[in-house]
Every structure is written in C-alpha cells, then in structure tokens.
Amino acid sequence: MSTSALTEIIERYRGKPGSLIPALQKAQAEMGYLSGETLEQISTGLGIPFSRVFGVATFYSQFYLSPRGKHTIKVCVGTACHVRGAGAALQALEEKLGVKAGNPTEDLNFQLETVACLGTCFLAPAIMIDKDYYGEQTPKTVGKILKKYIGGGADAGTPDPEE
C-alpha cells in the first residue's frame, strides 16, 4: 500500500474511540492483507500498543496476515450445506487445487476458504467465488466452475496478458 493511503487512514481514525478495527479493515481493503509493517505503522499512528494491534488482528477471522490468492473461494460449511453434502464439495476442491482450506494455491490464483454460513441455504451446498454464488455443488460441478477462473476466462476478471 502506498504510504499516503495508510497515512490517510490513520489520520481519519486517530483519537476516535473504537477505531482500531475499522482502521485495520480499511488498511486491508487497500492492500489485501496486513503485513507486519502495516500493523506497526497503525500501532504508532493510532498510539495503540503493538501487542494490542496484533492481538486484535489475529483474533478476528476477517484479518489476514499473509498474501492471498487472487480469487477467493468460500465454501459454505453452514448446517444446511453440511447436511446436503458440503464436505464432499470441499474435499474435491482441496484435491483439485492441491491446498487445504485456509490457504492460497501455489500460483496465488485461488484462495480456498470455508465460511460458517453464506446465508443462502436455499442454494445448499453453496460456494462463492469472489462476488458470485454457485449453488447445489457436488464434486463433479466444482471442477467445471474452477475452469472459468483459470487462465483469464470470461468471468475471471482481468484477462491474462500472456494469453
């Protein structure tokens, strides 16, 4: 993140009560994850001990302390999805991507995550890739969906210039 963007965030929240979490959220939105350096700057900037900043950043599941894959896959493992077979879909994704949930793929194209509930129980089992929902997933369907996001497919955001 550019120093000016971070400085701006710090200026916005300095001295305001309860501002550490929103400051971390904004900083992460800027650069994708919170590096040790970012945390230190926030600590100094807001005048909050580093131990507390680190404590908060590691407590909440929304904060990431390492770089993440480009496309985030959220596999819903909520109760409704669980009873309808989310486990099998997750296992298939882990095998296809070669990573366990909670990690980026080696090429940093995907980030595989599980979430407790996407709130779309009528799609169970549901997965969400970036902002798009995919319902009624089975080990057979997840593979097809992944293809859309590999090598700059139609829905894969910025096309790969090498292609």
Add this chain to the structure above:
Amino acid sequence: MARFKTFKDIAKYREKLNKERDSEATAIRVCMTGCRAKGADAFSESLKAELKKRGLEKKFKVIETGCHGFCSMSPVAVVEPGNIFYGNLKPEDAEEIVEETVVNGRTVERLLFADPATQEKIVKEKEIPFYSHQKRLVLKNCGVVDPREIDDYICRGGYAAFSKALETMKPEEVVEEILKSGLRGRGGAGFPTGLKWRFANKERSDKKFLVCNADEGDPGAFMDRAVLEGDPHAVLEGMLIGAYAIGADEGYIYVRAEYPIAIAHLNIALKQMEELGLLGRNILGAKFSFDLHIKEGAGAFVCGEETALMASIEGKRGTPRVRPPFPIQSGLWGHPTCINNVETLANVAAIIENGSDWYASMGTEKSKGTKVFALAGMIRNTGLVEAPMGMTLREIIFEVGGGIPNGKKFKAALTGGPSGGCIPEQFLDLPIDYDSLAKVGAIMGSGGLIIMDESTCVVDIAKYFMTFTQSESCGKCVPCRMGTKRMLELLERITDGKGTMEDLALLEETADIVKDTSLCGLGQTAPNPVITTLKYFRDEYLAHIEQKKCPALKCKALLTYTVAEDKCKKCHKCAESCPANAISGQKKEIHKIDQAKCVKCGMCHTVCPFDAIELS
C-alpha cells in the same frame, strides 16, 4: 425532500405521498436481495429493458424489494394488482411477462407455483400454502417495499409509532407498554424486552447507549439479514422508540461484515433519516436527540454475546467478561448500555401503534407475537417463515415447508444452531415457544430451523457443531477452550470407529461440566447438541461404538465400499482416484475394491459418474 420539524409533519408528508401515488398502479415486486444469488439482477434489468422498449416504464413500475421468503423458488417476483406469484425466473422470461401479464392481463402458467401433491397451479402469492399458514408481522414490508426508499416505508405507516410515542407517551409509558405486550428477546434467550428497558430507564447517567445486535452468527440462520436488507426502517424505528424509552442519545448497530447488502441498505436508510430530521438533535422538535452509527463485525461468532460485542465495538478483541456488572449498569466505555436483537426491535413499532393488548393476543401464555424462522436443510420449501408462537413443528415443516423431499422420512429438527438441540419425531406436535422448547432440551435460539431426514447421522451433526464451537471458542475461559476441544476429539473417535463406552461416559461428563462452568453463553450452550442427540438418539451412538456401524451411512470410516457390477461401466475413474491403489481392474473390465487396502476415503464414490460404488 422535506425536513420534519414537528410531530404533524410526518403525517402530512405521508398524506402527500399517498395522494401522489396511485395505489392501483401496476407494479412488479422483484426480490433483489437473497434472489441475487440466483440471478435476480439480470431478470430485473431484462424486465426494465422490455418495459422501456414498449414505452411502458412509466405506467408499470419495477419495485426492487427485499426477501419474499420463498427462497427455494428463487428468483421470485409478484405482479400487482392480482398478487400473481412467479418463481424460478430467468432474464428471458421478462418478455413473456410483459406481453402476457402487463399488456394482456393474463397469467403465464409455466412460471406459477405448482402444488407438489396435485400439480395444480396456484396464481396468488397469498394462497400458496407456504404463505397462507404464516402470520407476517415482522416481515410485513419485506418483499413489498423498496428498502432503499424511506418514502415507501412512510407510505405504509412508517414512523407513525415513533411520532406517537414521542408526542403522547412518557418514556416510562413506552416501557410499560412493551412490558405488557409480553415481547421477549428474539436473539435466543427470550429475556422480557420491557424488563430490560425498565432497568435501562432507571439507570441514572448522563450518557446511555442503545445497541442493535445484528451479529447473526448461527450457521443456517438468515432472519436478521433478511429484515435488515428488506425493511431496515422497521428496525431503525424500533431503535428510535427504544432510545426514547430508556433515555439513550447514541446508538450502534453491530452488523456482520459478511452481510454487504444489509450494510449498504442501512447506510442509505441512515442518510435518509438524517435528511428528514429523524436523527440528530431535537428530533421532531422534541427534547429527544439520537445519533446512530454502524459498526461492522470482523468475523467472530462469540461477538454475538453482549459483553464480547461491546469489547468489539470498543476496538478490542471480542472476548466476553464476567457479569455483573451487566451492560445495563456498565456497558460501552462504562456507560449504561441496552442491547436488543434485530427482530426484537422490528416488533416494537407495531406494538406502540396497535397497543400491547393487540400484541399479547397472539401467541401462547408466556411467548407472545410471532417468530421468524430460517427454514433449511432437508426440506422442500427452504426459506423465511414467520409463524405465530405456538404453531406446531408439524405445521411448520409439512404445511409451510412442504415436507421432506425425495420421499425421505423426517428424523429431527435442529433449533438454535450450535447452541440448540435436536427435536425428534415424537415432539412434532409440540407448540413452539420459548418454554416448550426448553422443556425438551432445545432452545428457541435466534430462529435457525434445520430439518434432518433419515440420511443424516446425528453423531456427525453433533461433531459438526462441536467443530464449529471449538473453533469459535475465544479461549478466555478454560472449560470452553479445553472442554470443546476434548469433546470434539471424543466425537471424532466415535465417528472413526475407535470409540469405547468409556469415551461415551467421558463425553457426557465433559458436556455437563462445560455447560455448568463456562464463562459465557457460547460455552454454556455448546454441549446442547451433544446432550440432546444422546438423549433422543442414544442407539445411534451405540451403533457407532459397539457395532462400528453408521446407520445413516454418513461416517466414512465405518462404511464398506464395493463396486456394483451391474452399474459399473468400466471407465477406470475410481481406480485412478484411489490414493491407496486398492481398486483393481483395467479399462473395459469390471473393477473391484480390495477391502484390506481400502482407507475409506470415499474418493471412488465421489468420482464415479454412474453411482456404481455402493456403501454399506
């Protein structure tokens, strides 16, 4: 836009709006919240383009609403007048709807709801069994108004209750009215809202806070999300009335960051309230001032617990603390703080408007009004259901929910998510309220209602919830931190076929200790799924332990995988996927699984395109 300076201004503004609006005008109400996941936005765009093409966009309005509730028919839309319900909509359906329904006044048969039993088509939304058994009080505007338009809410009587309270009632009278109505907290525990408000009202302090708890974390529950997305002003009006009643001048809405549409709609709503003078200093010219902030959660289930929630608002790790002092005595930054759930607050305006007697006439002796349930799992009509307290589980599952799909048998219902319990078949006729659910060991909870059929393994479900609570335990107190971990390990041993009777005894003992000694509600209720499944389905635990069998064929380690020779198409996919090289046979040969080598990972069953791998 007008700015309200006196009590009369709201009523005058409503009158003006209603005069301008033609109530008979044709309109189509398209769900644009939950249904977005199934392409409602593409349908809505296509509908608008089609109307524009024919020059009908002024005569015929597309209203983009919140959740209609009938999620399994998603995307849905209702055409008015006529109350015509269309479901499973695709962008290409727009042209036919405009041609047939808008221009010619006919219904499009193929888009109507068909009764699963008789295949008979039902035209009107209100006559579909899913809706006809419900009582929609909290959800009355959801799916009807455009949640981004405060005018829509005001047209339908919005902010009349707030204005009435401010003009004609003392704060204490508001408190008594809510107390008399019998409204109880909808977050799960069911504490009388009026009593909480009375305590808050009596606290002497120059600063008090009112907080709306919208940290809906129970997996499988989406009631609060639907209300915030579909009718945010109902909650906000409830907050204004509550703040006036307890004497708070500042409020927070603590909402999950995972709910981006709810946050967006709340932000719009707050801006409109500020513009109209419904927030800020001396609202409606009265001696009442109120400021409201939105606080986004950062992903921690425990933050639904009120002391953890306050720590999170203060920017700290969201861990609970010992009560007393209760938040009402010492809450945010040491000031008295009253915390109410979304659905609780959404009930308030209607009670003030229609009186406590009206509200108390609905429901059972000790549970009044209605409850919104998120109905999901092995059920035909997944969706949002508002039922009067006291409706039986049978009515909710089989009348409203349409029963269990695929000819399967009902096994149990789960209420209250990871804090709740399971309710077996013998209690299907139980009238649902706070007390009857507590009697059978379950809890009302926030309203998640997950249905399980005979293919669901209760030990697996208990393990599932324990996995959840164990990972969400904040780690502050020992019983919850260690106890949930140990219980999970015991459950894993049982589902892996390594469990003993001693493990079962230890599991029961640990469950009791964690329940009795944990610091907050998360730990105190975490053993509930284990305790209730053991109470009602002990046989299934014993089958896992003594016979090393999973009767529902869910626990992989206890299954035997074999190839059904009549179904095998000799494609070799199973052998390729097997990590243990336990499958013999080449392409064009019937395959065989070597049971001695099989590690029971289930991959062959997963990859087989012909369902030829059988489980026993």
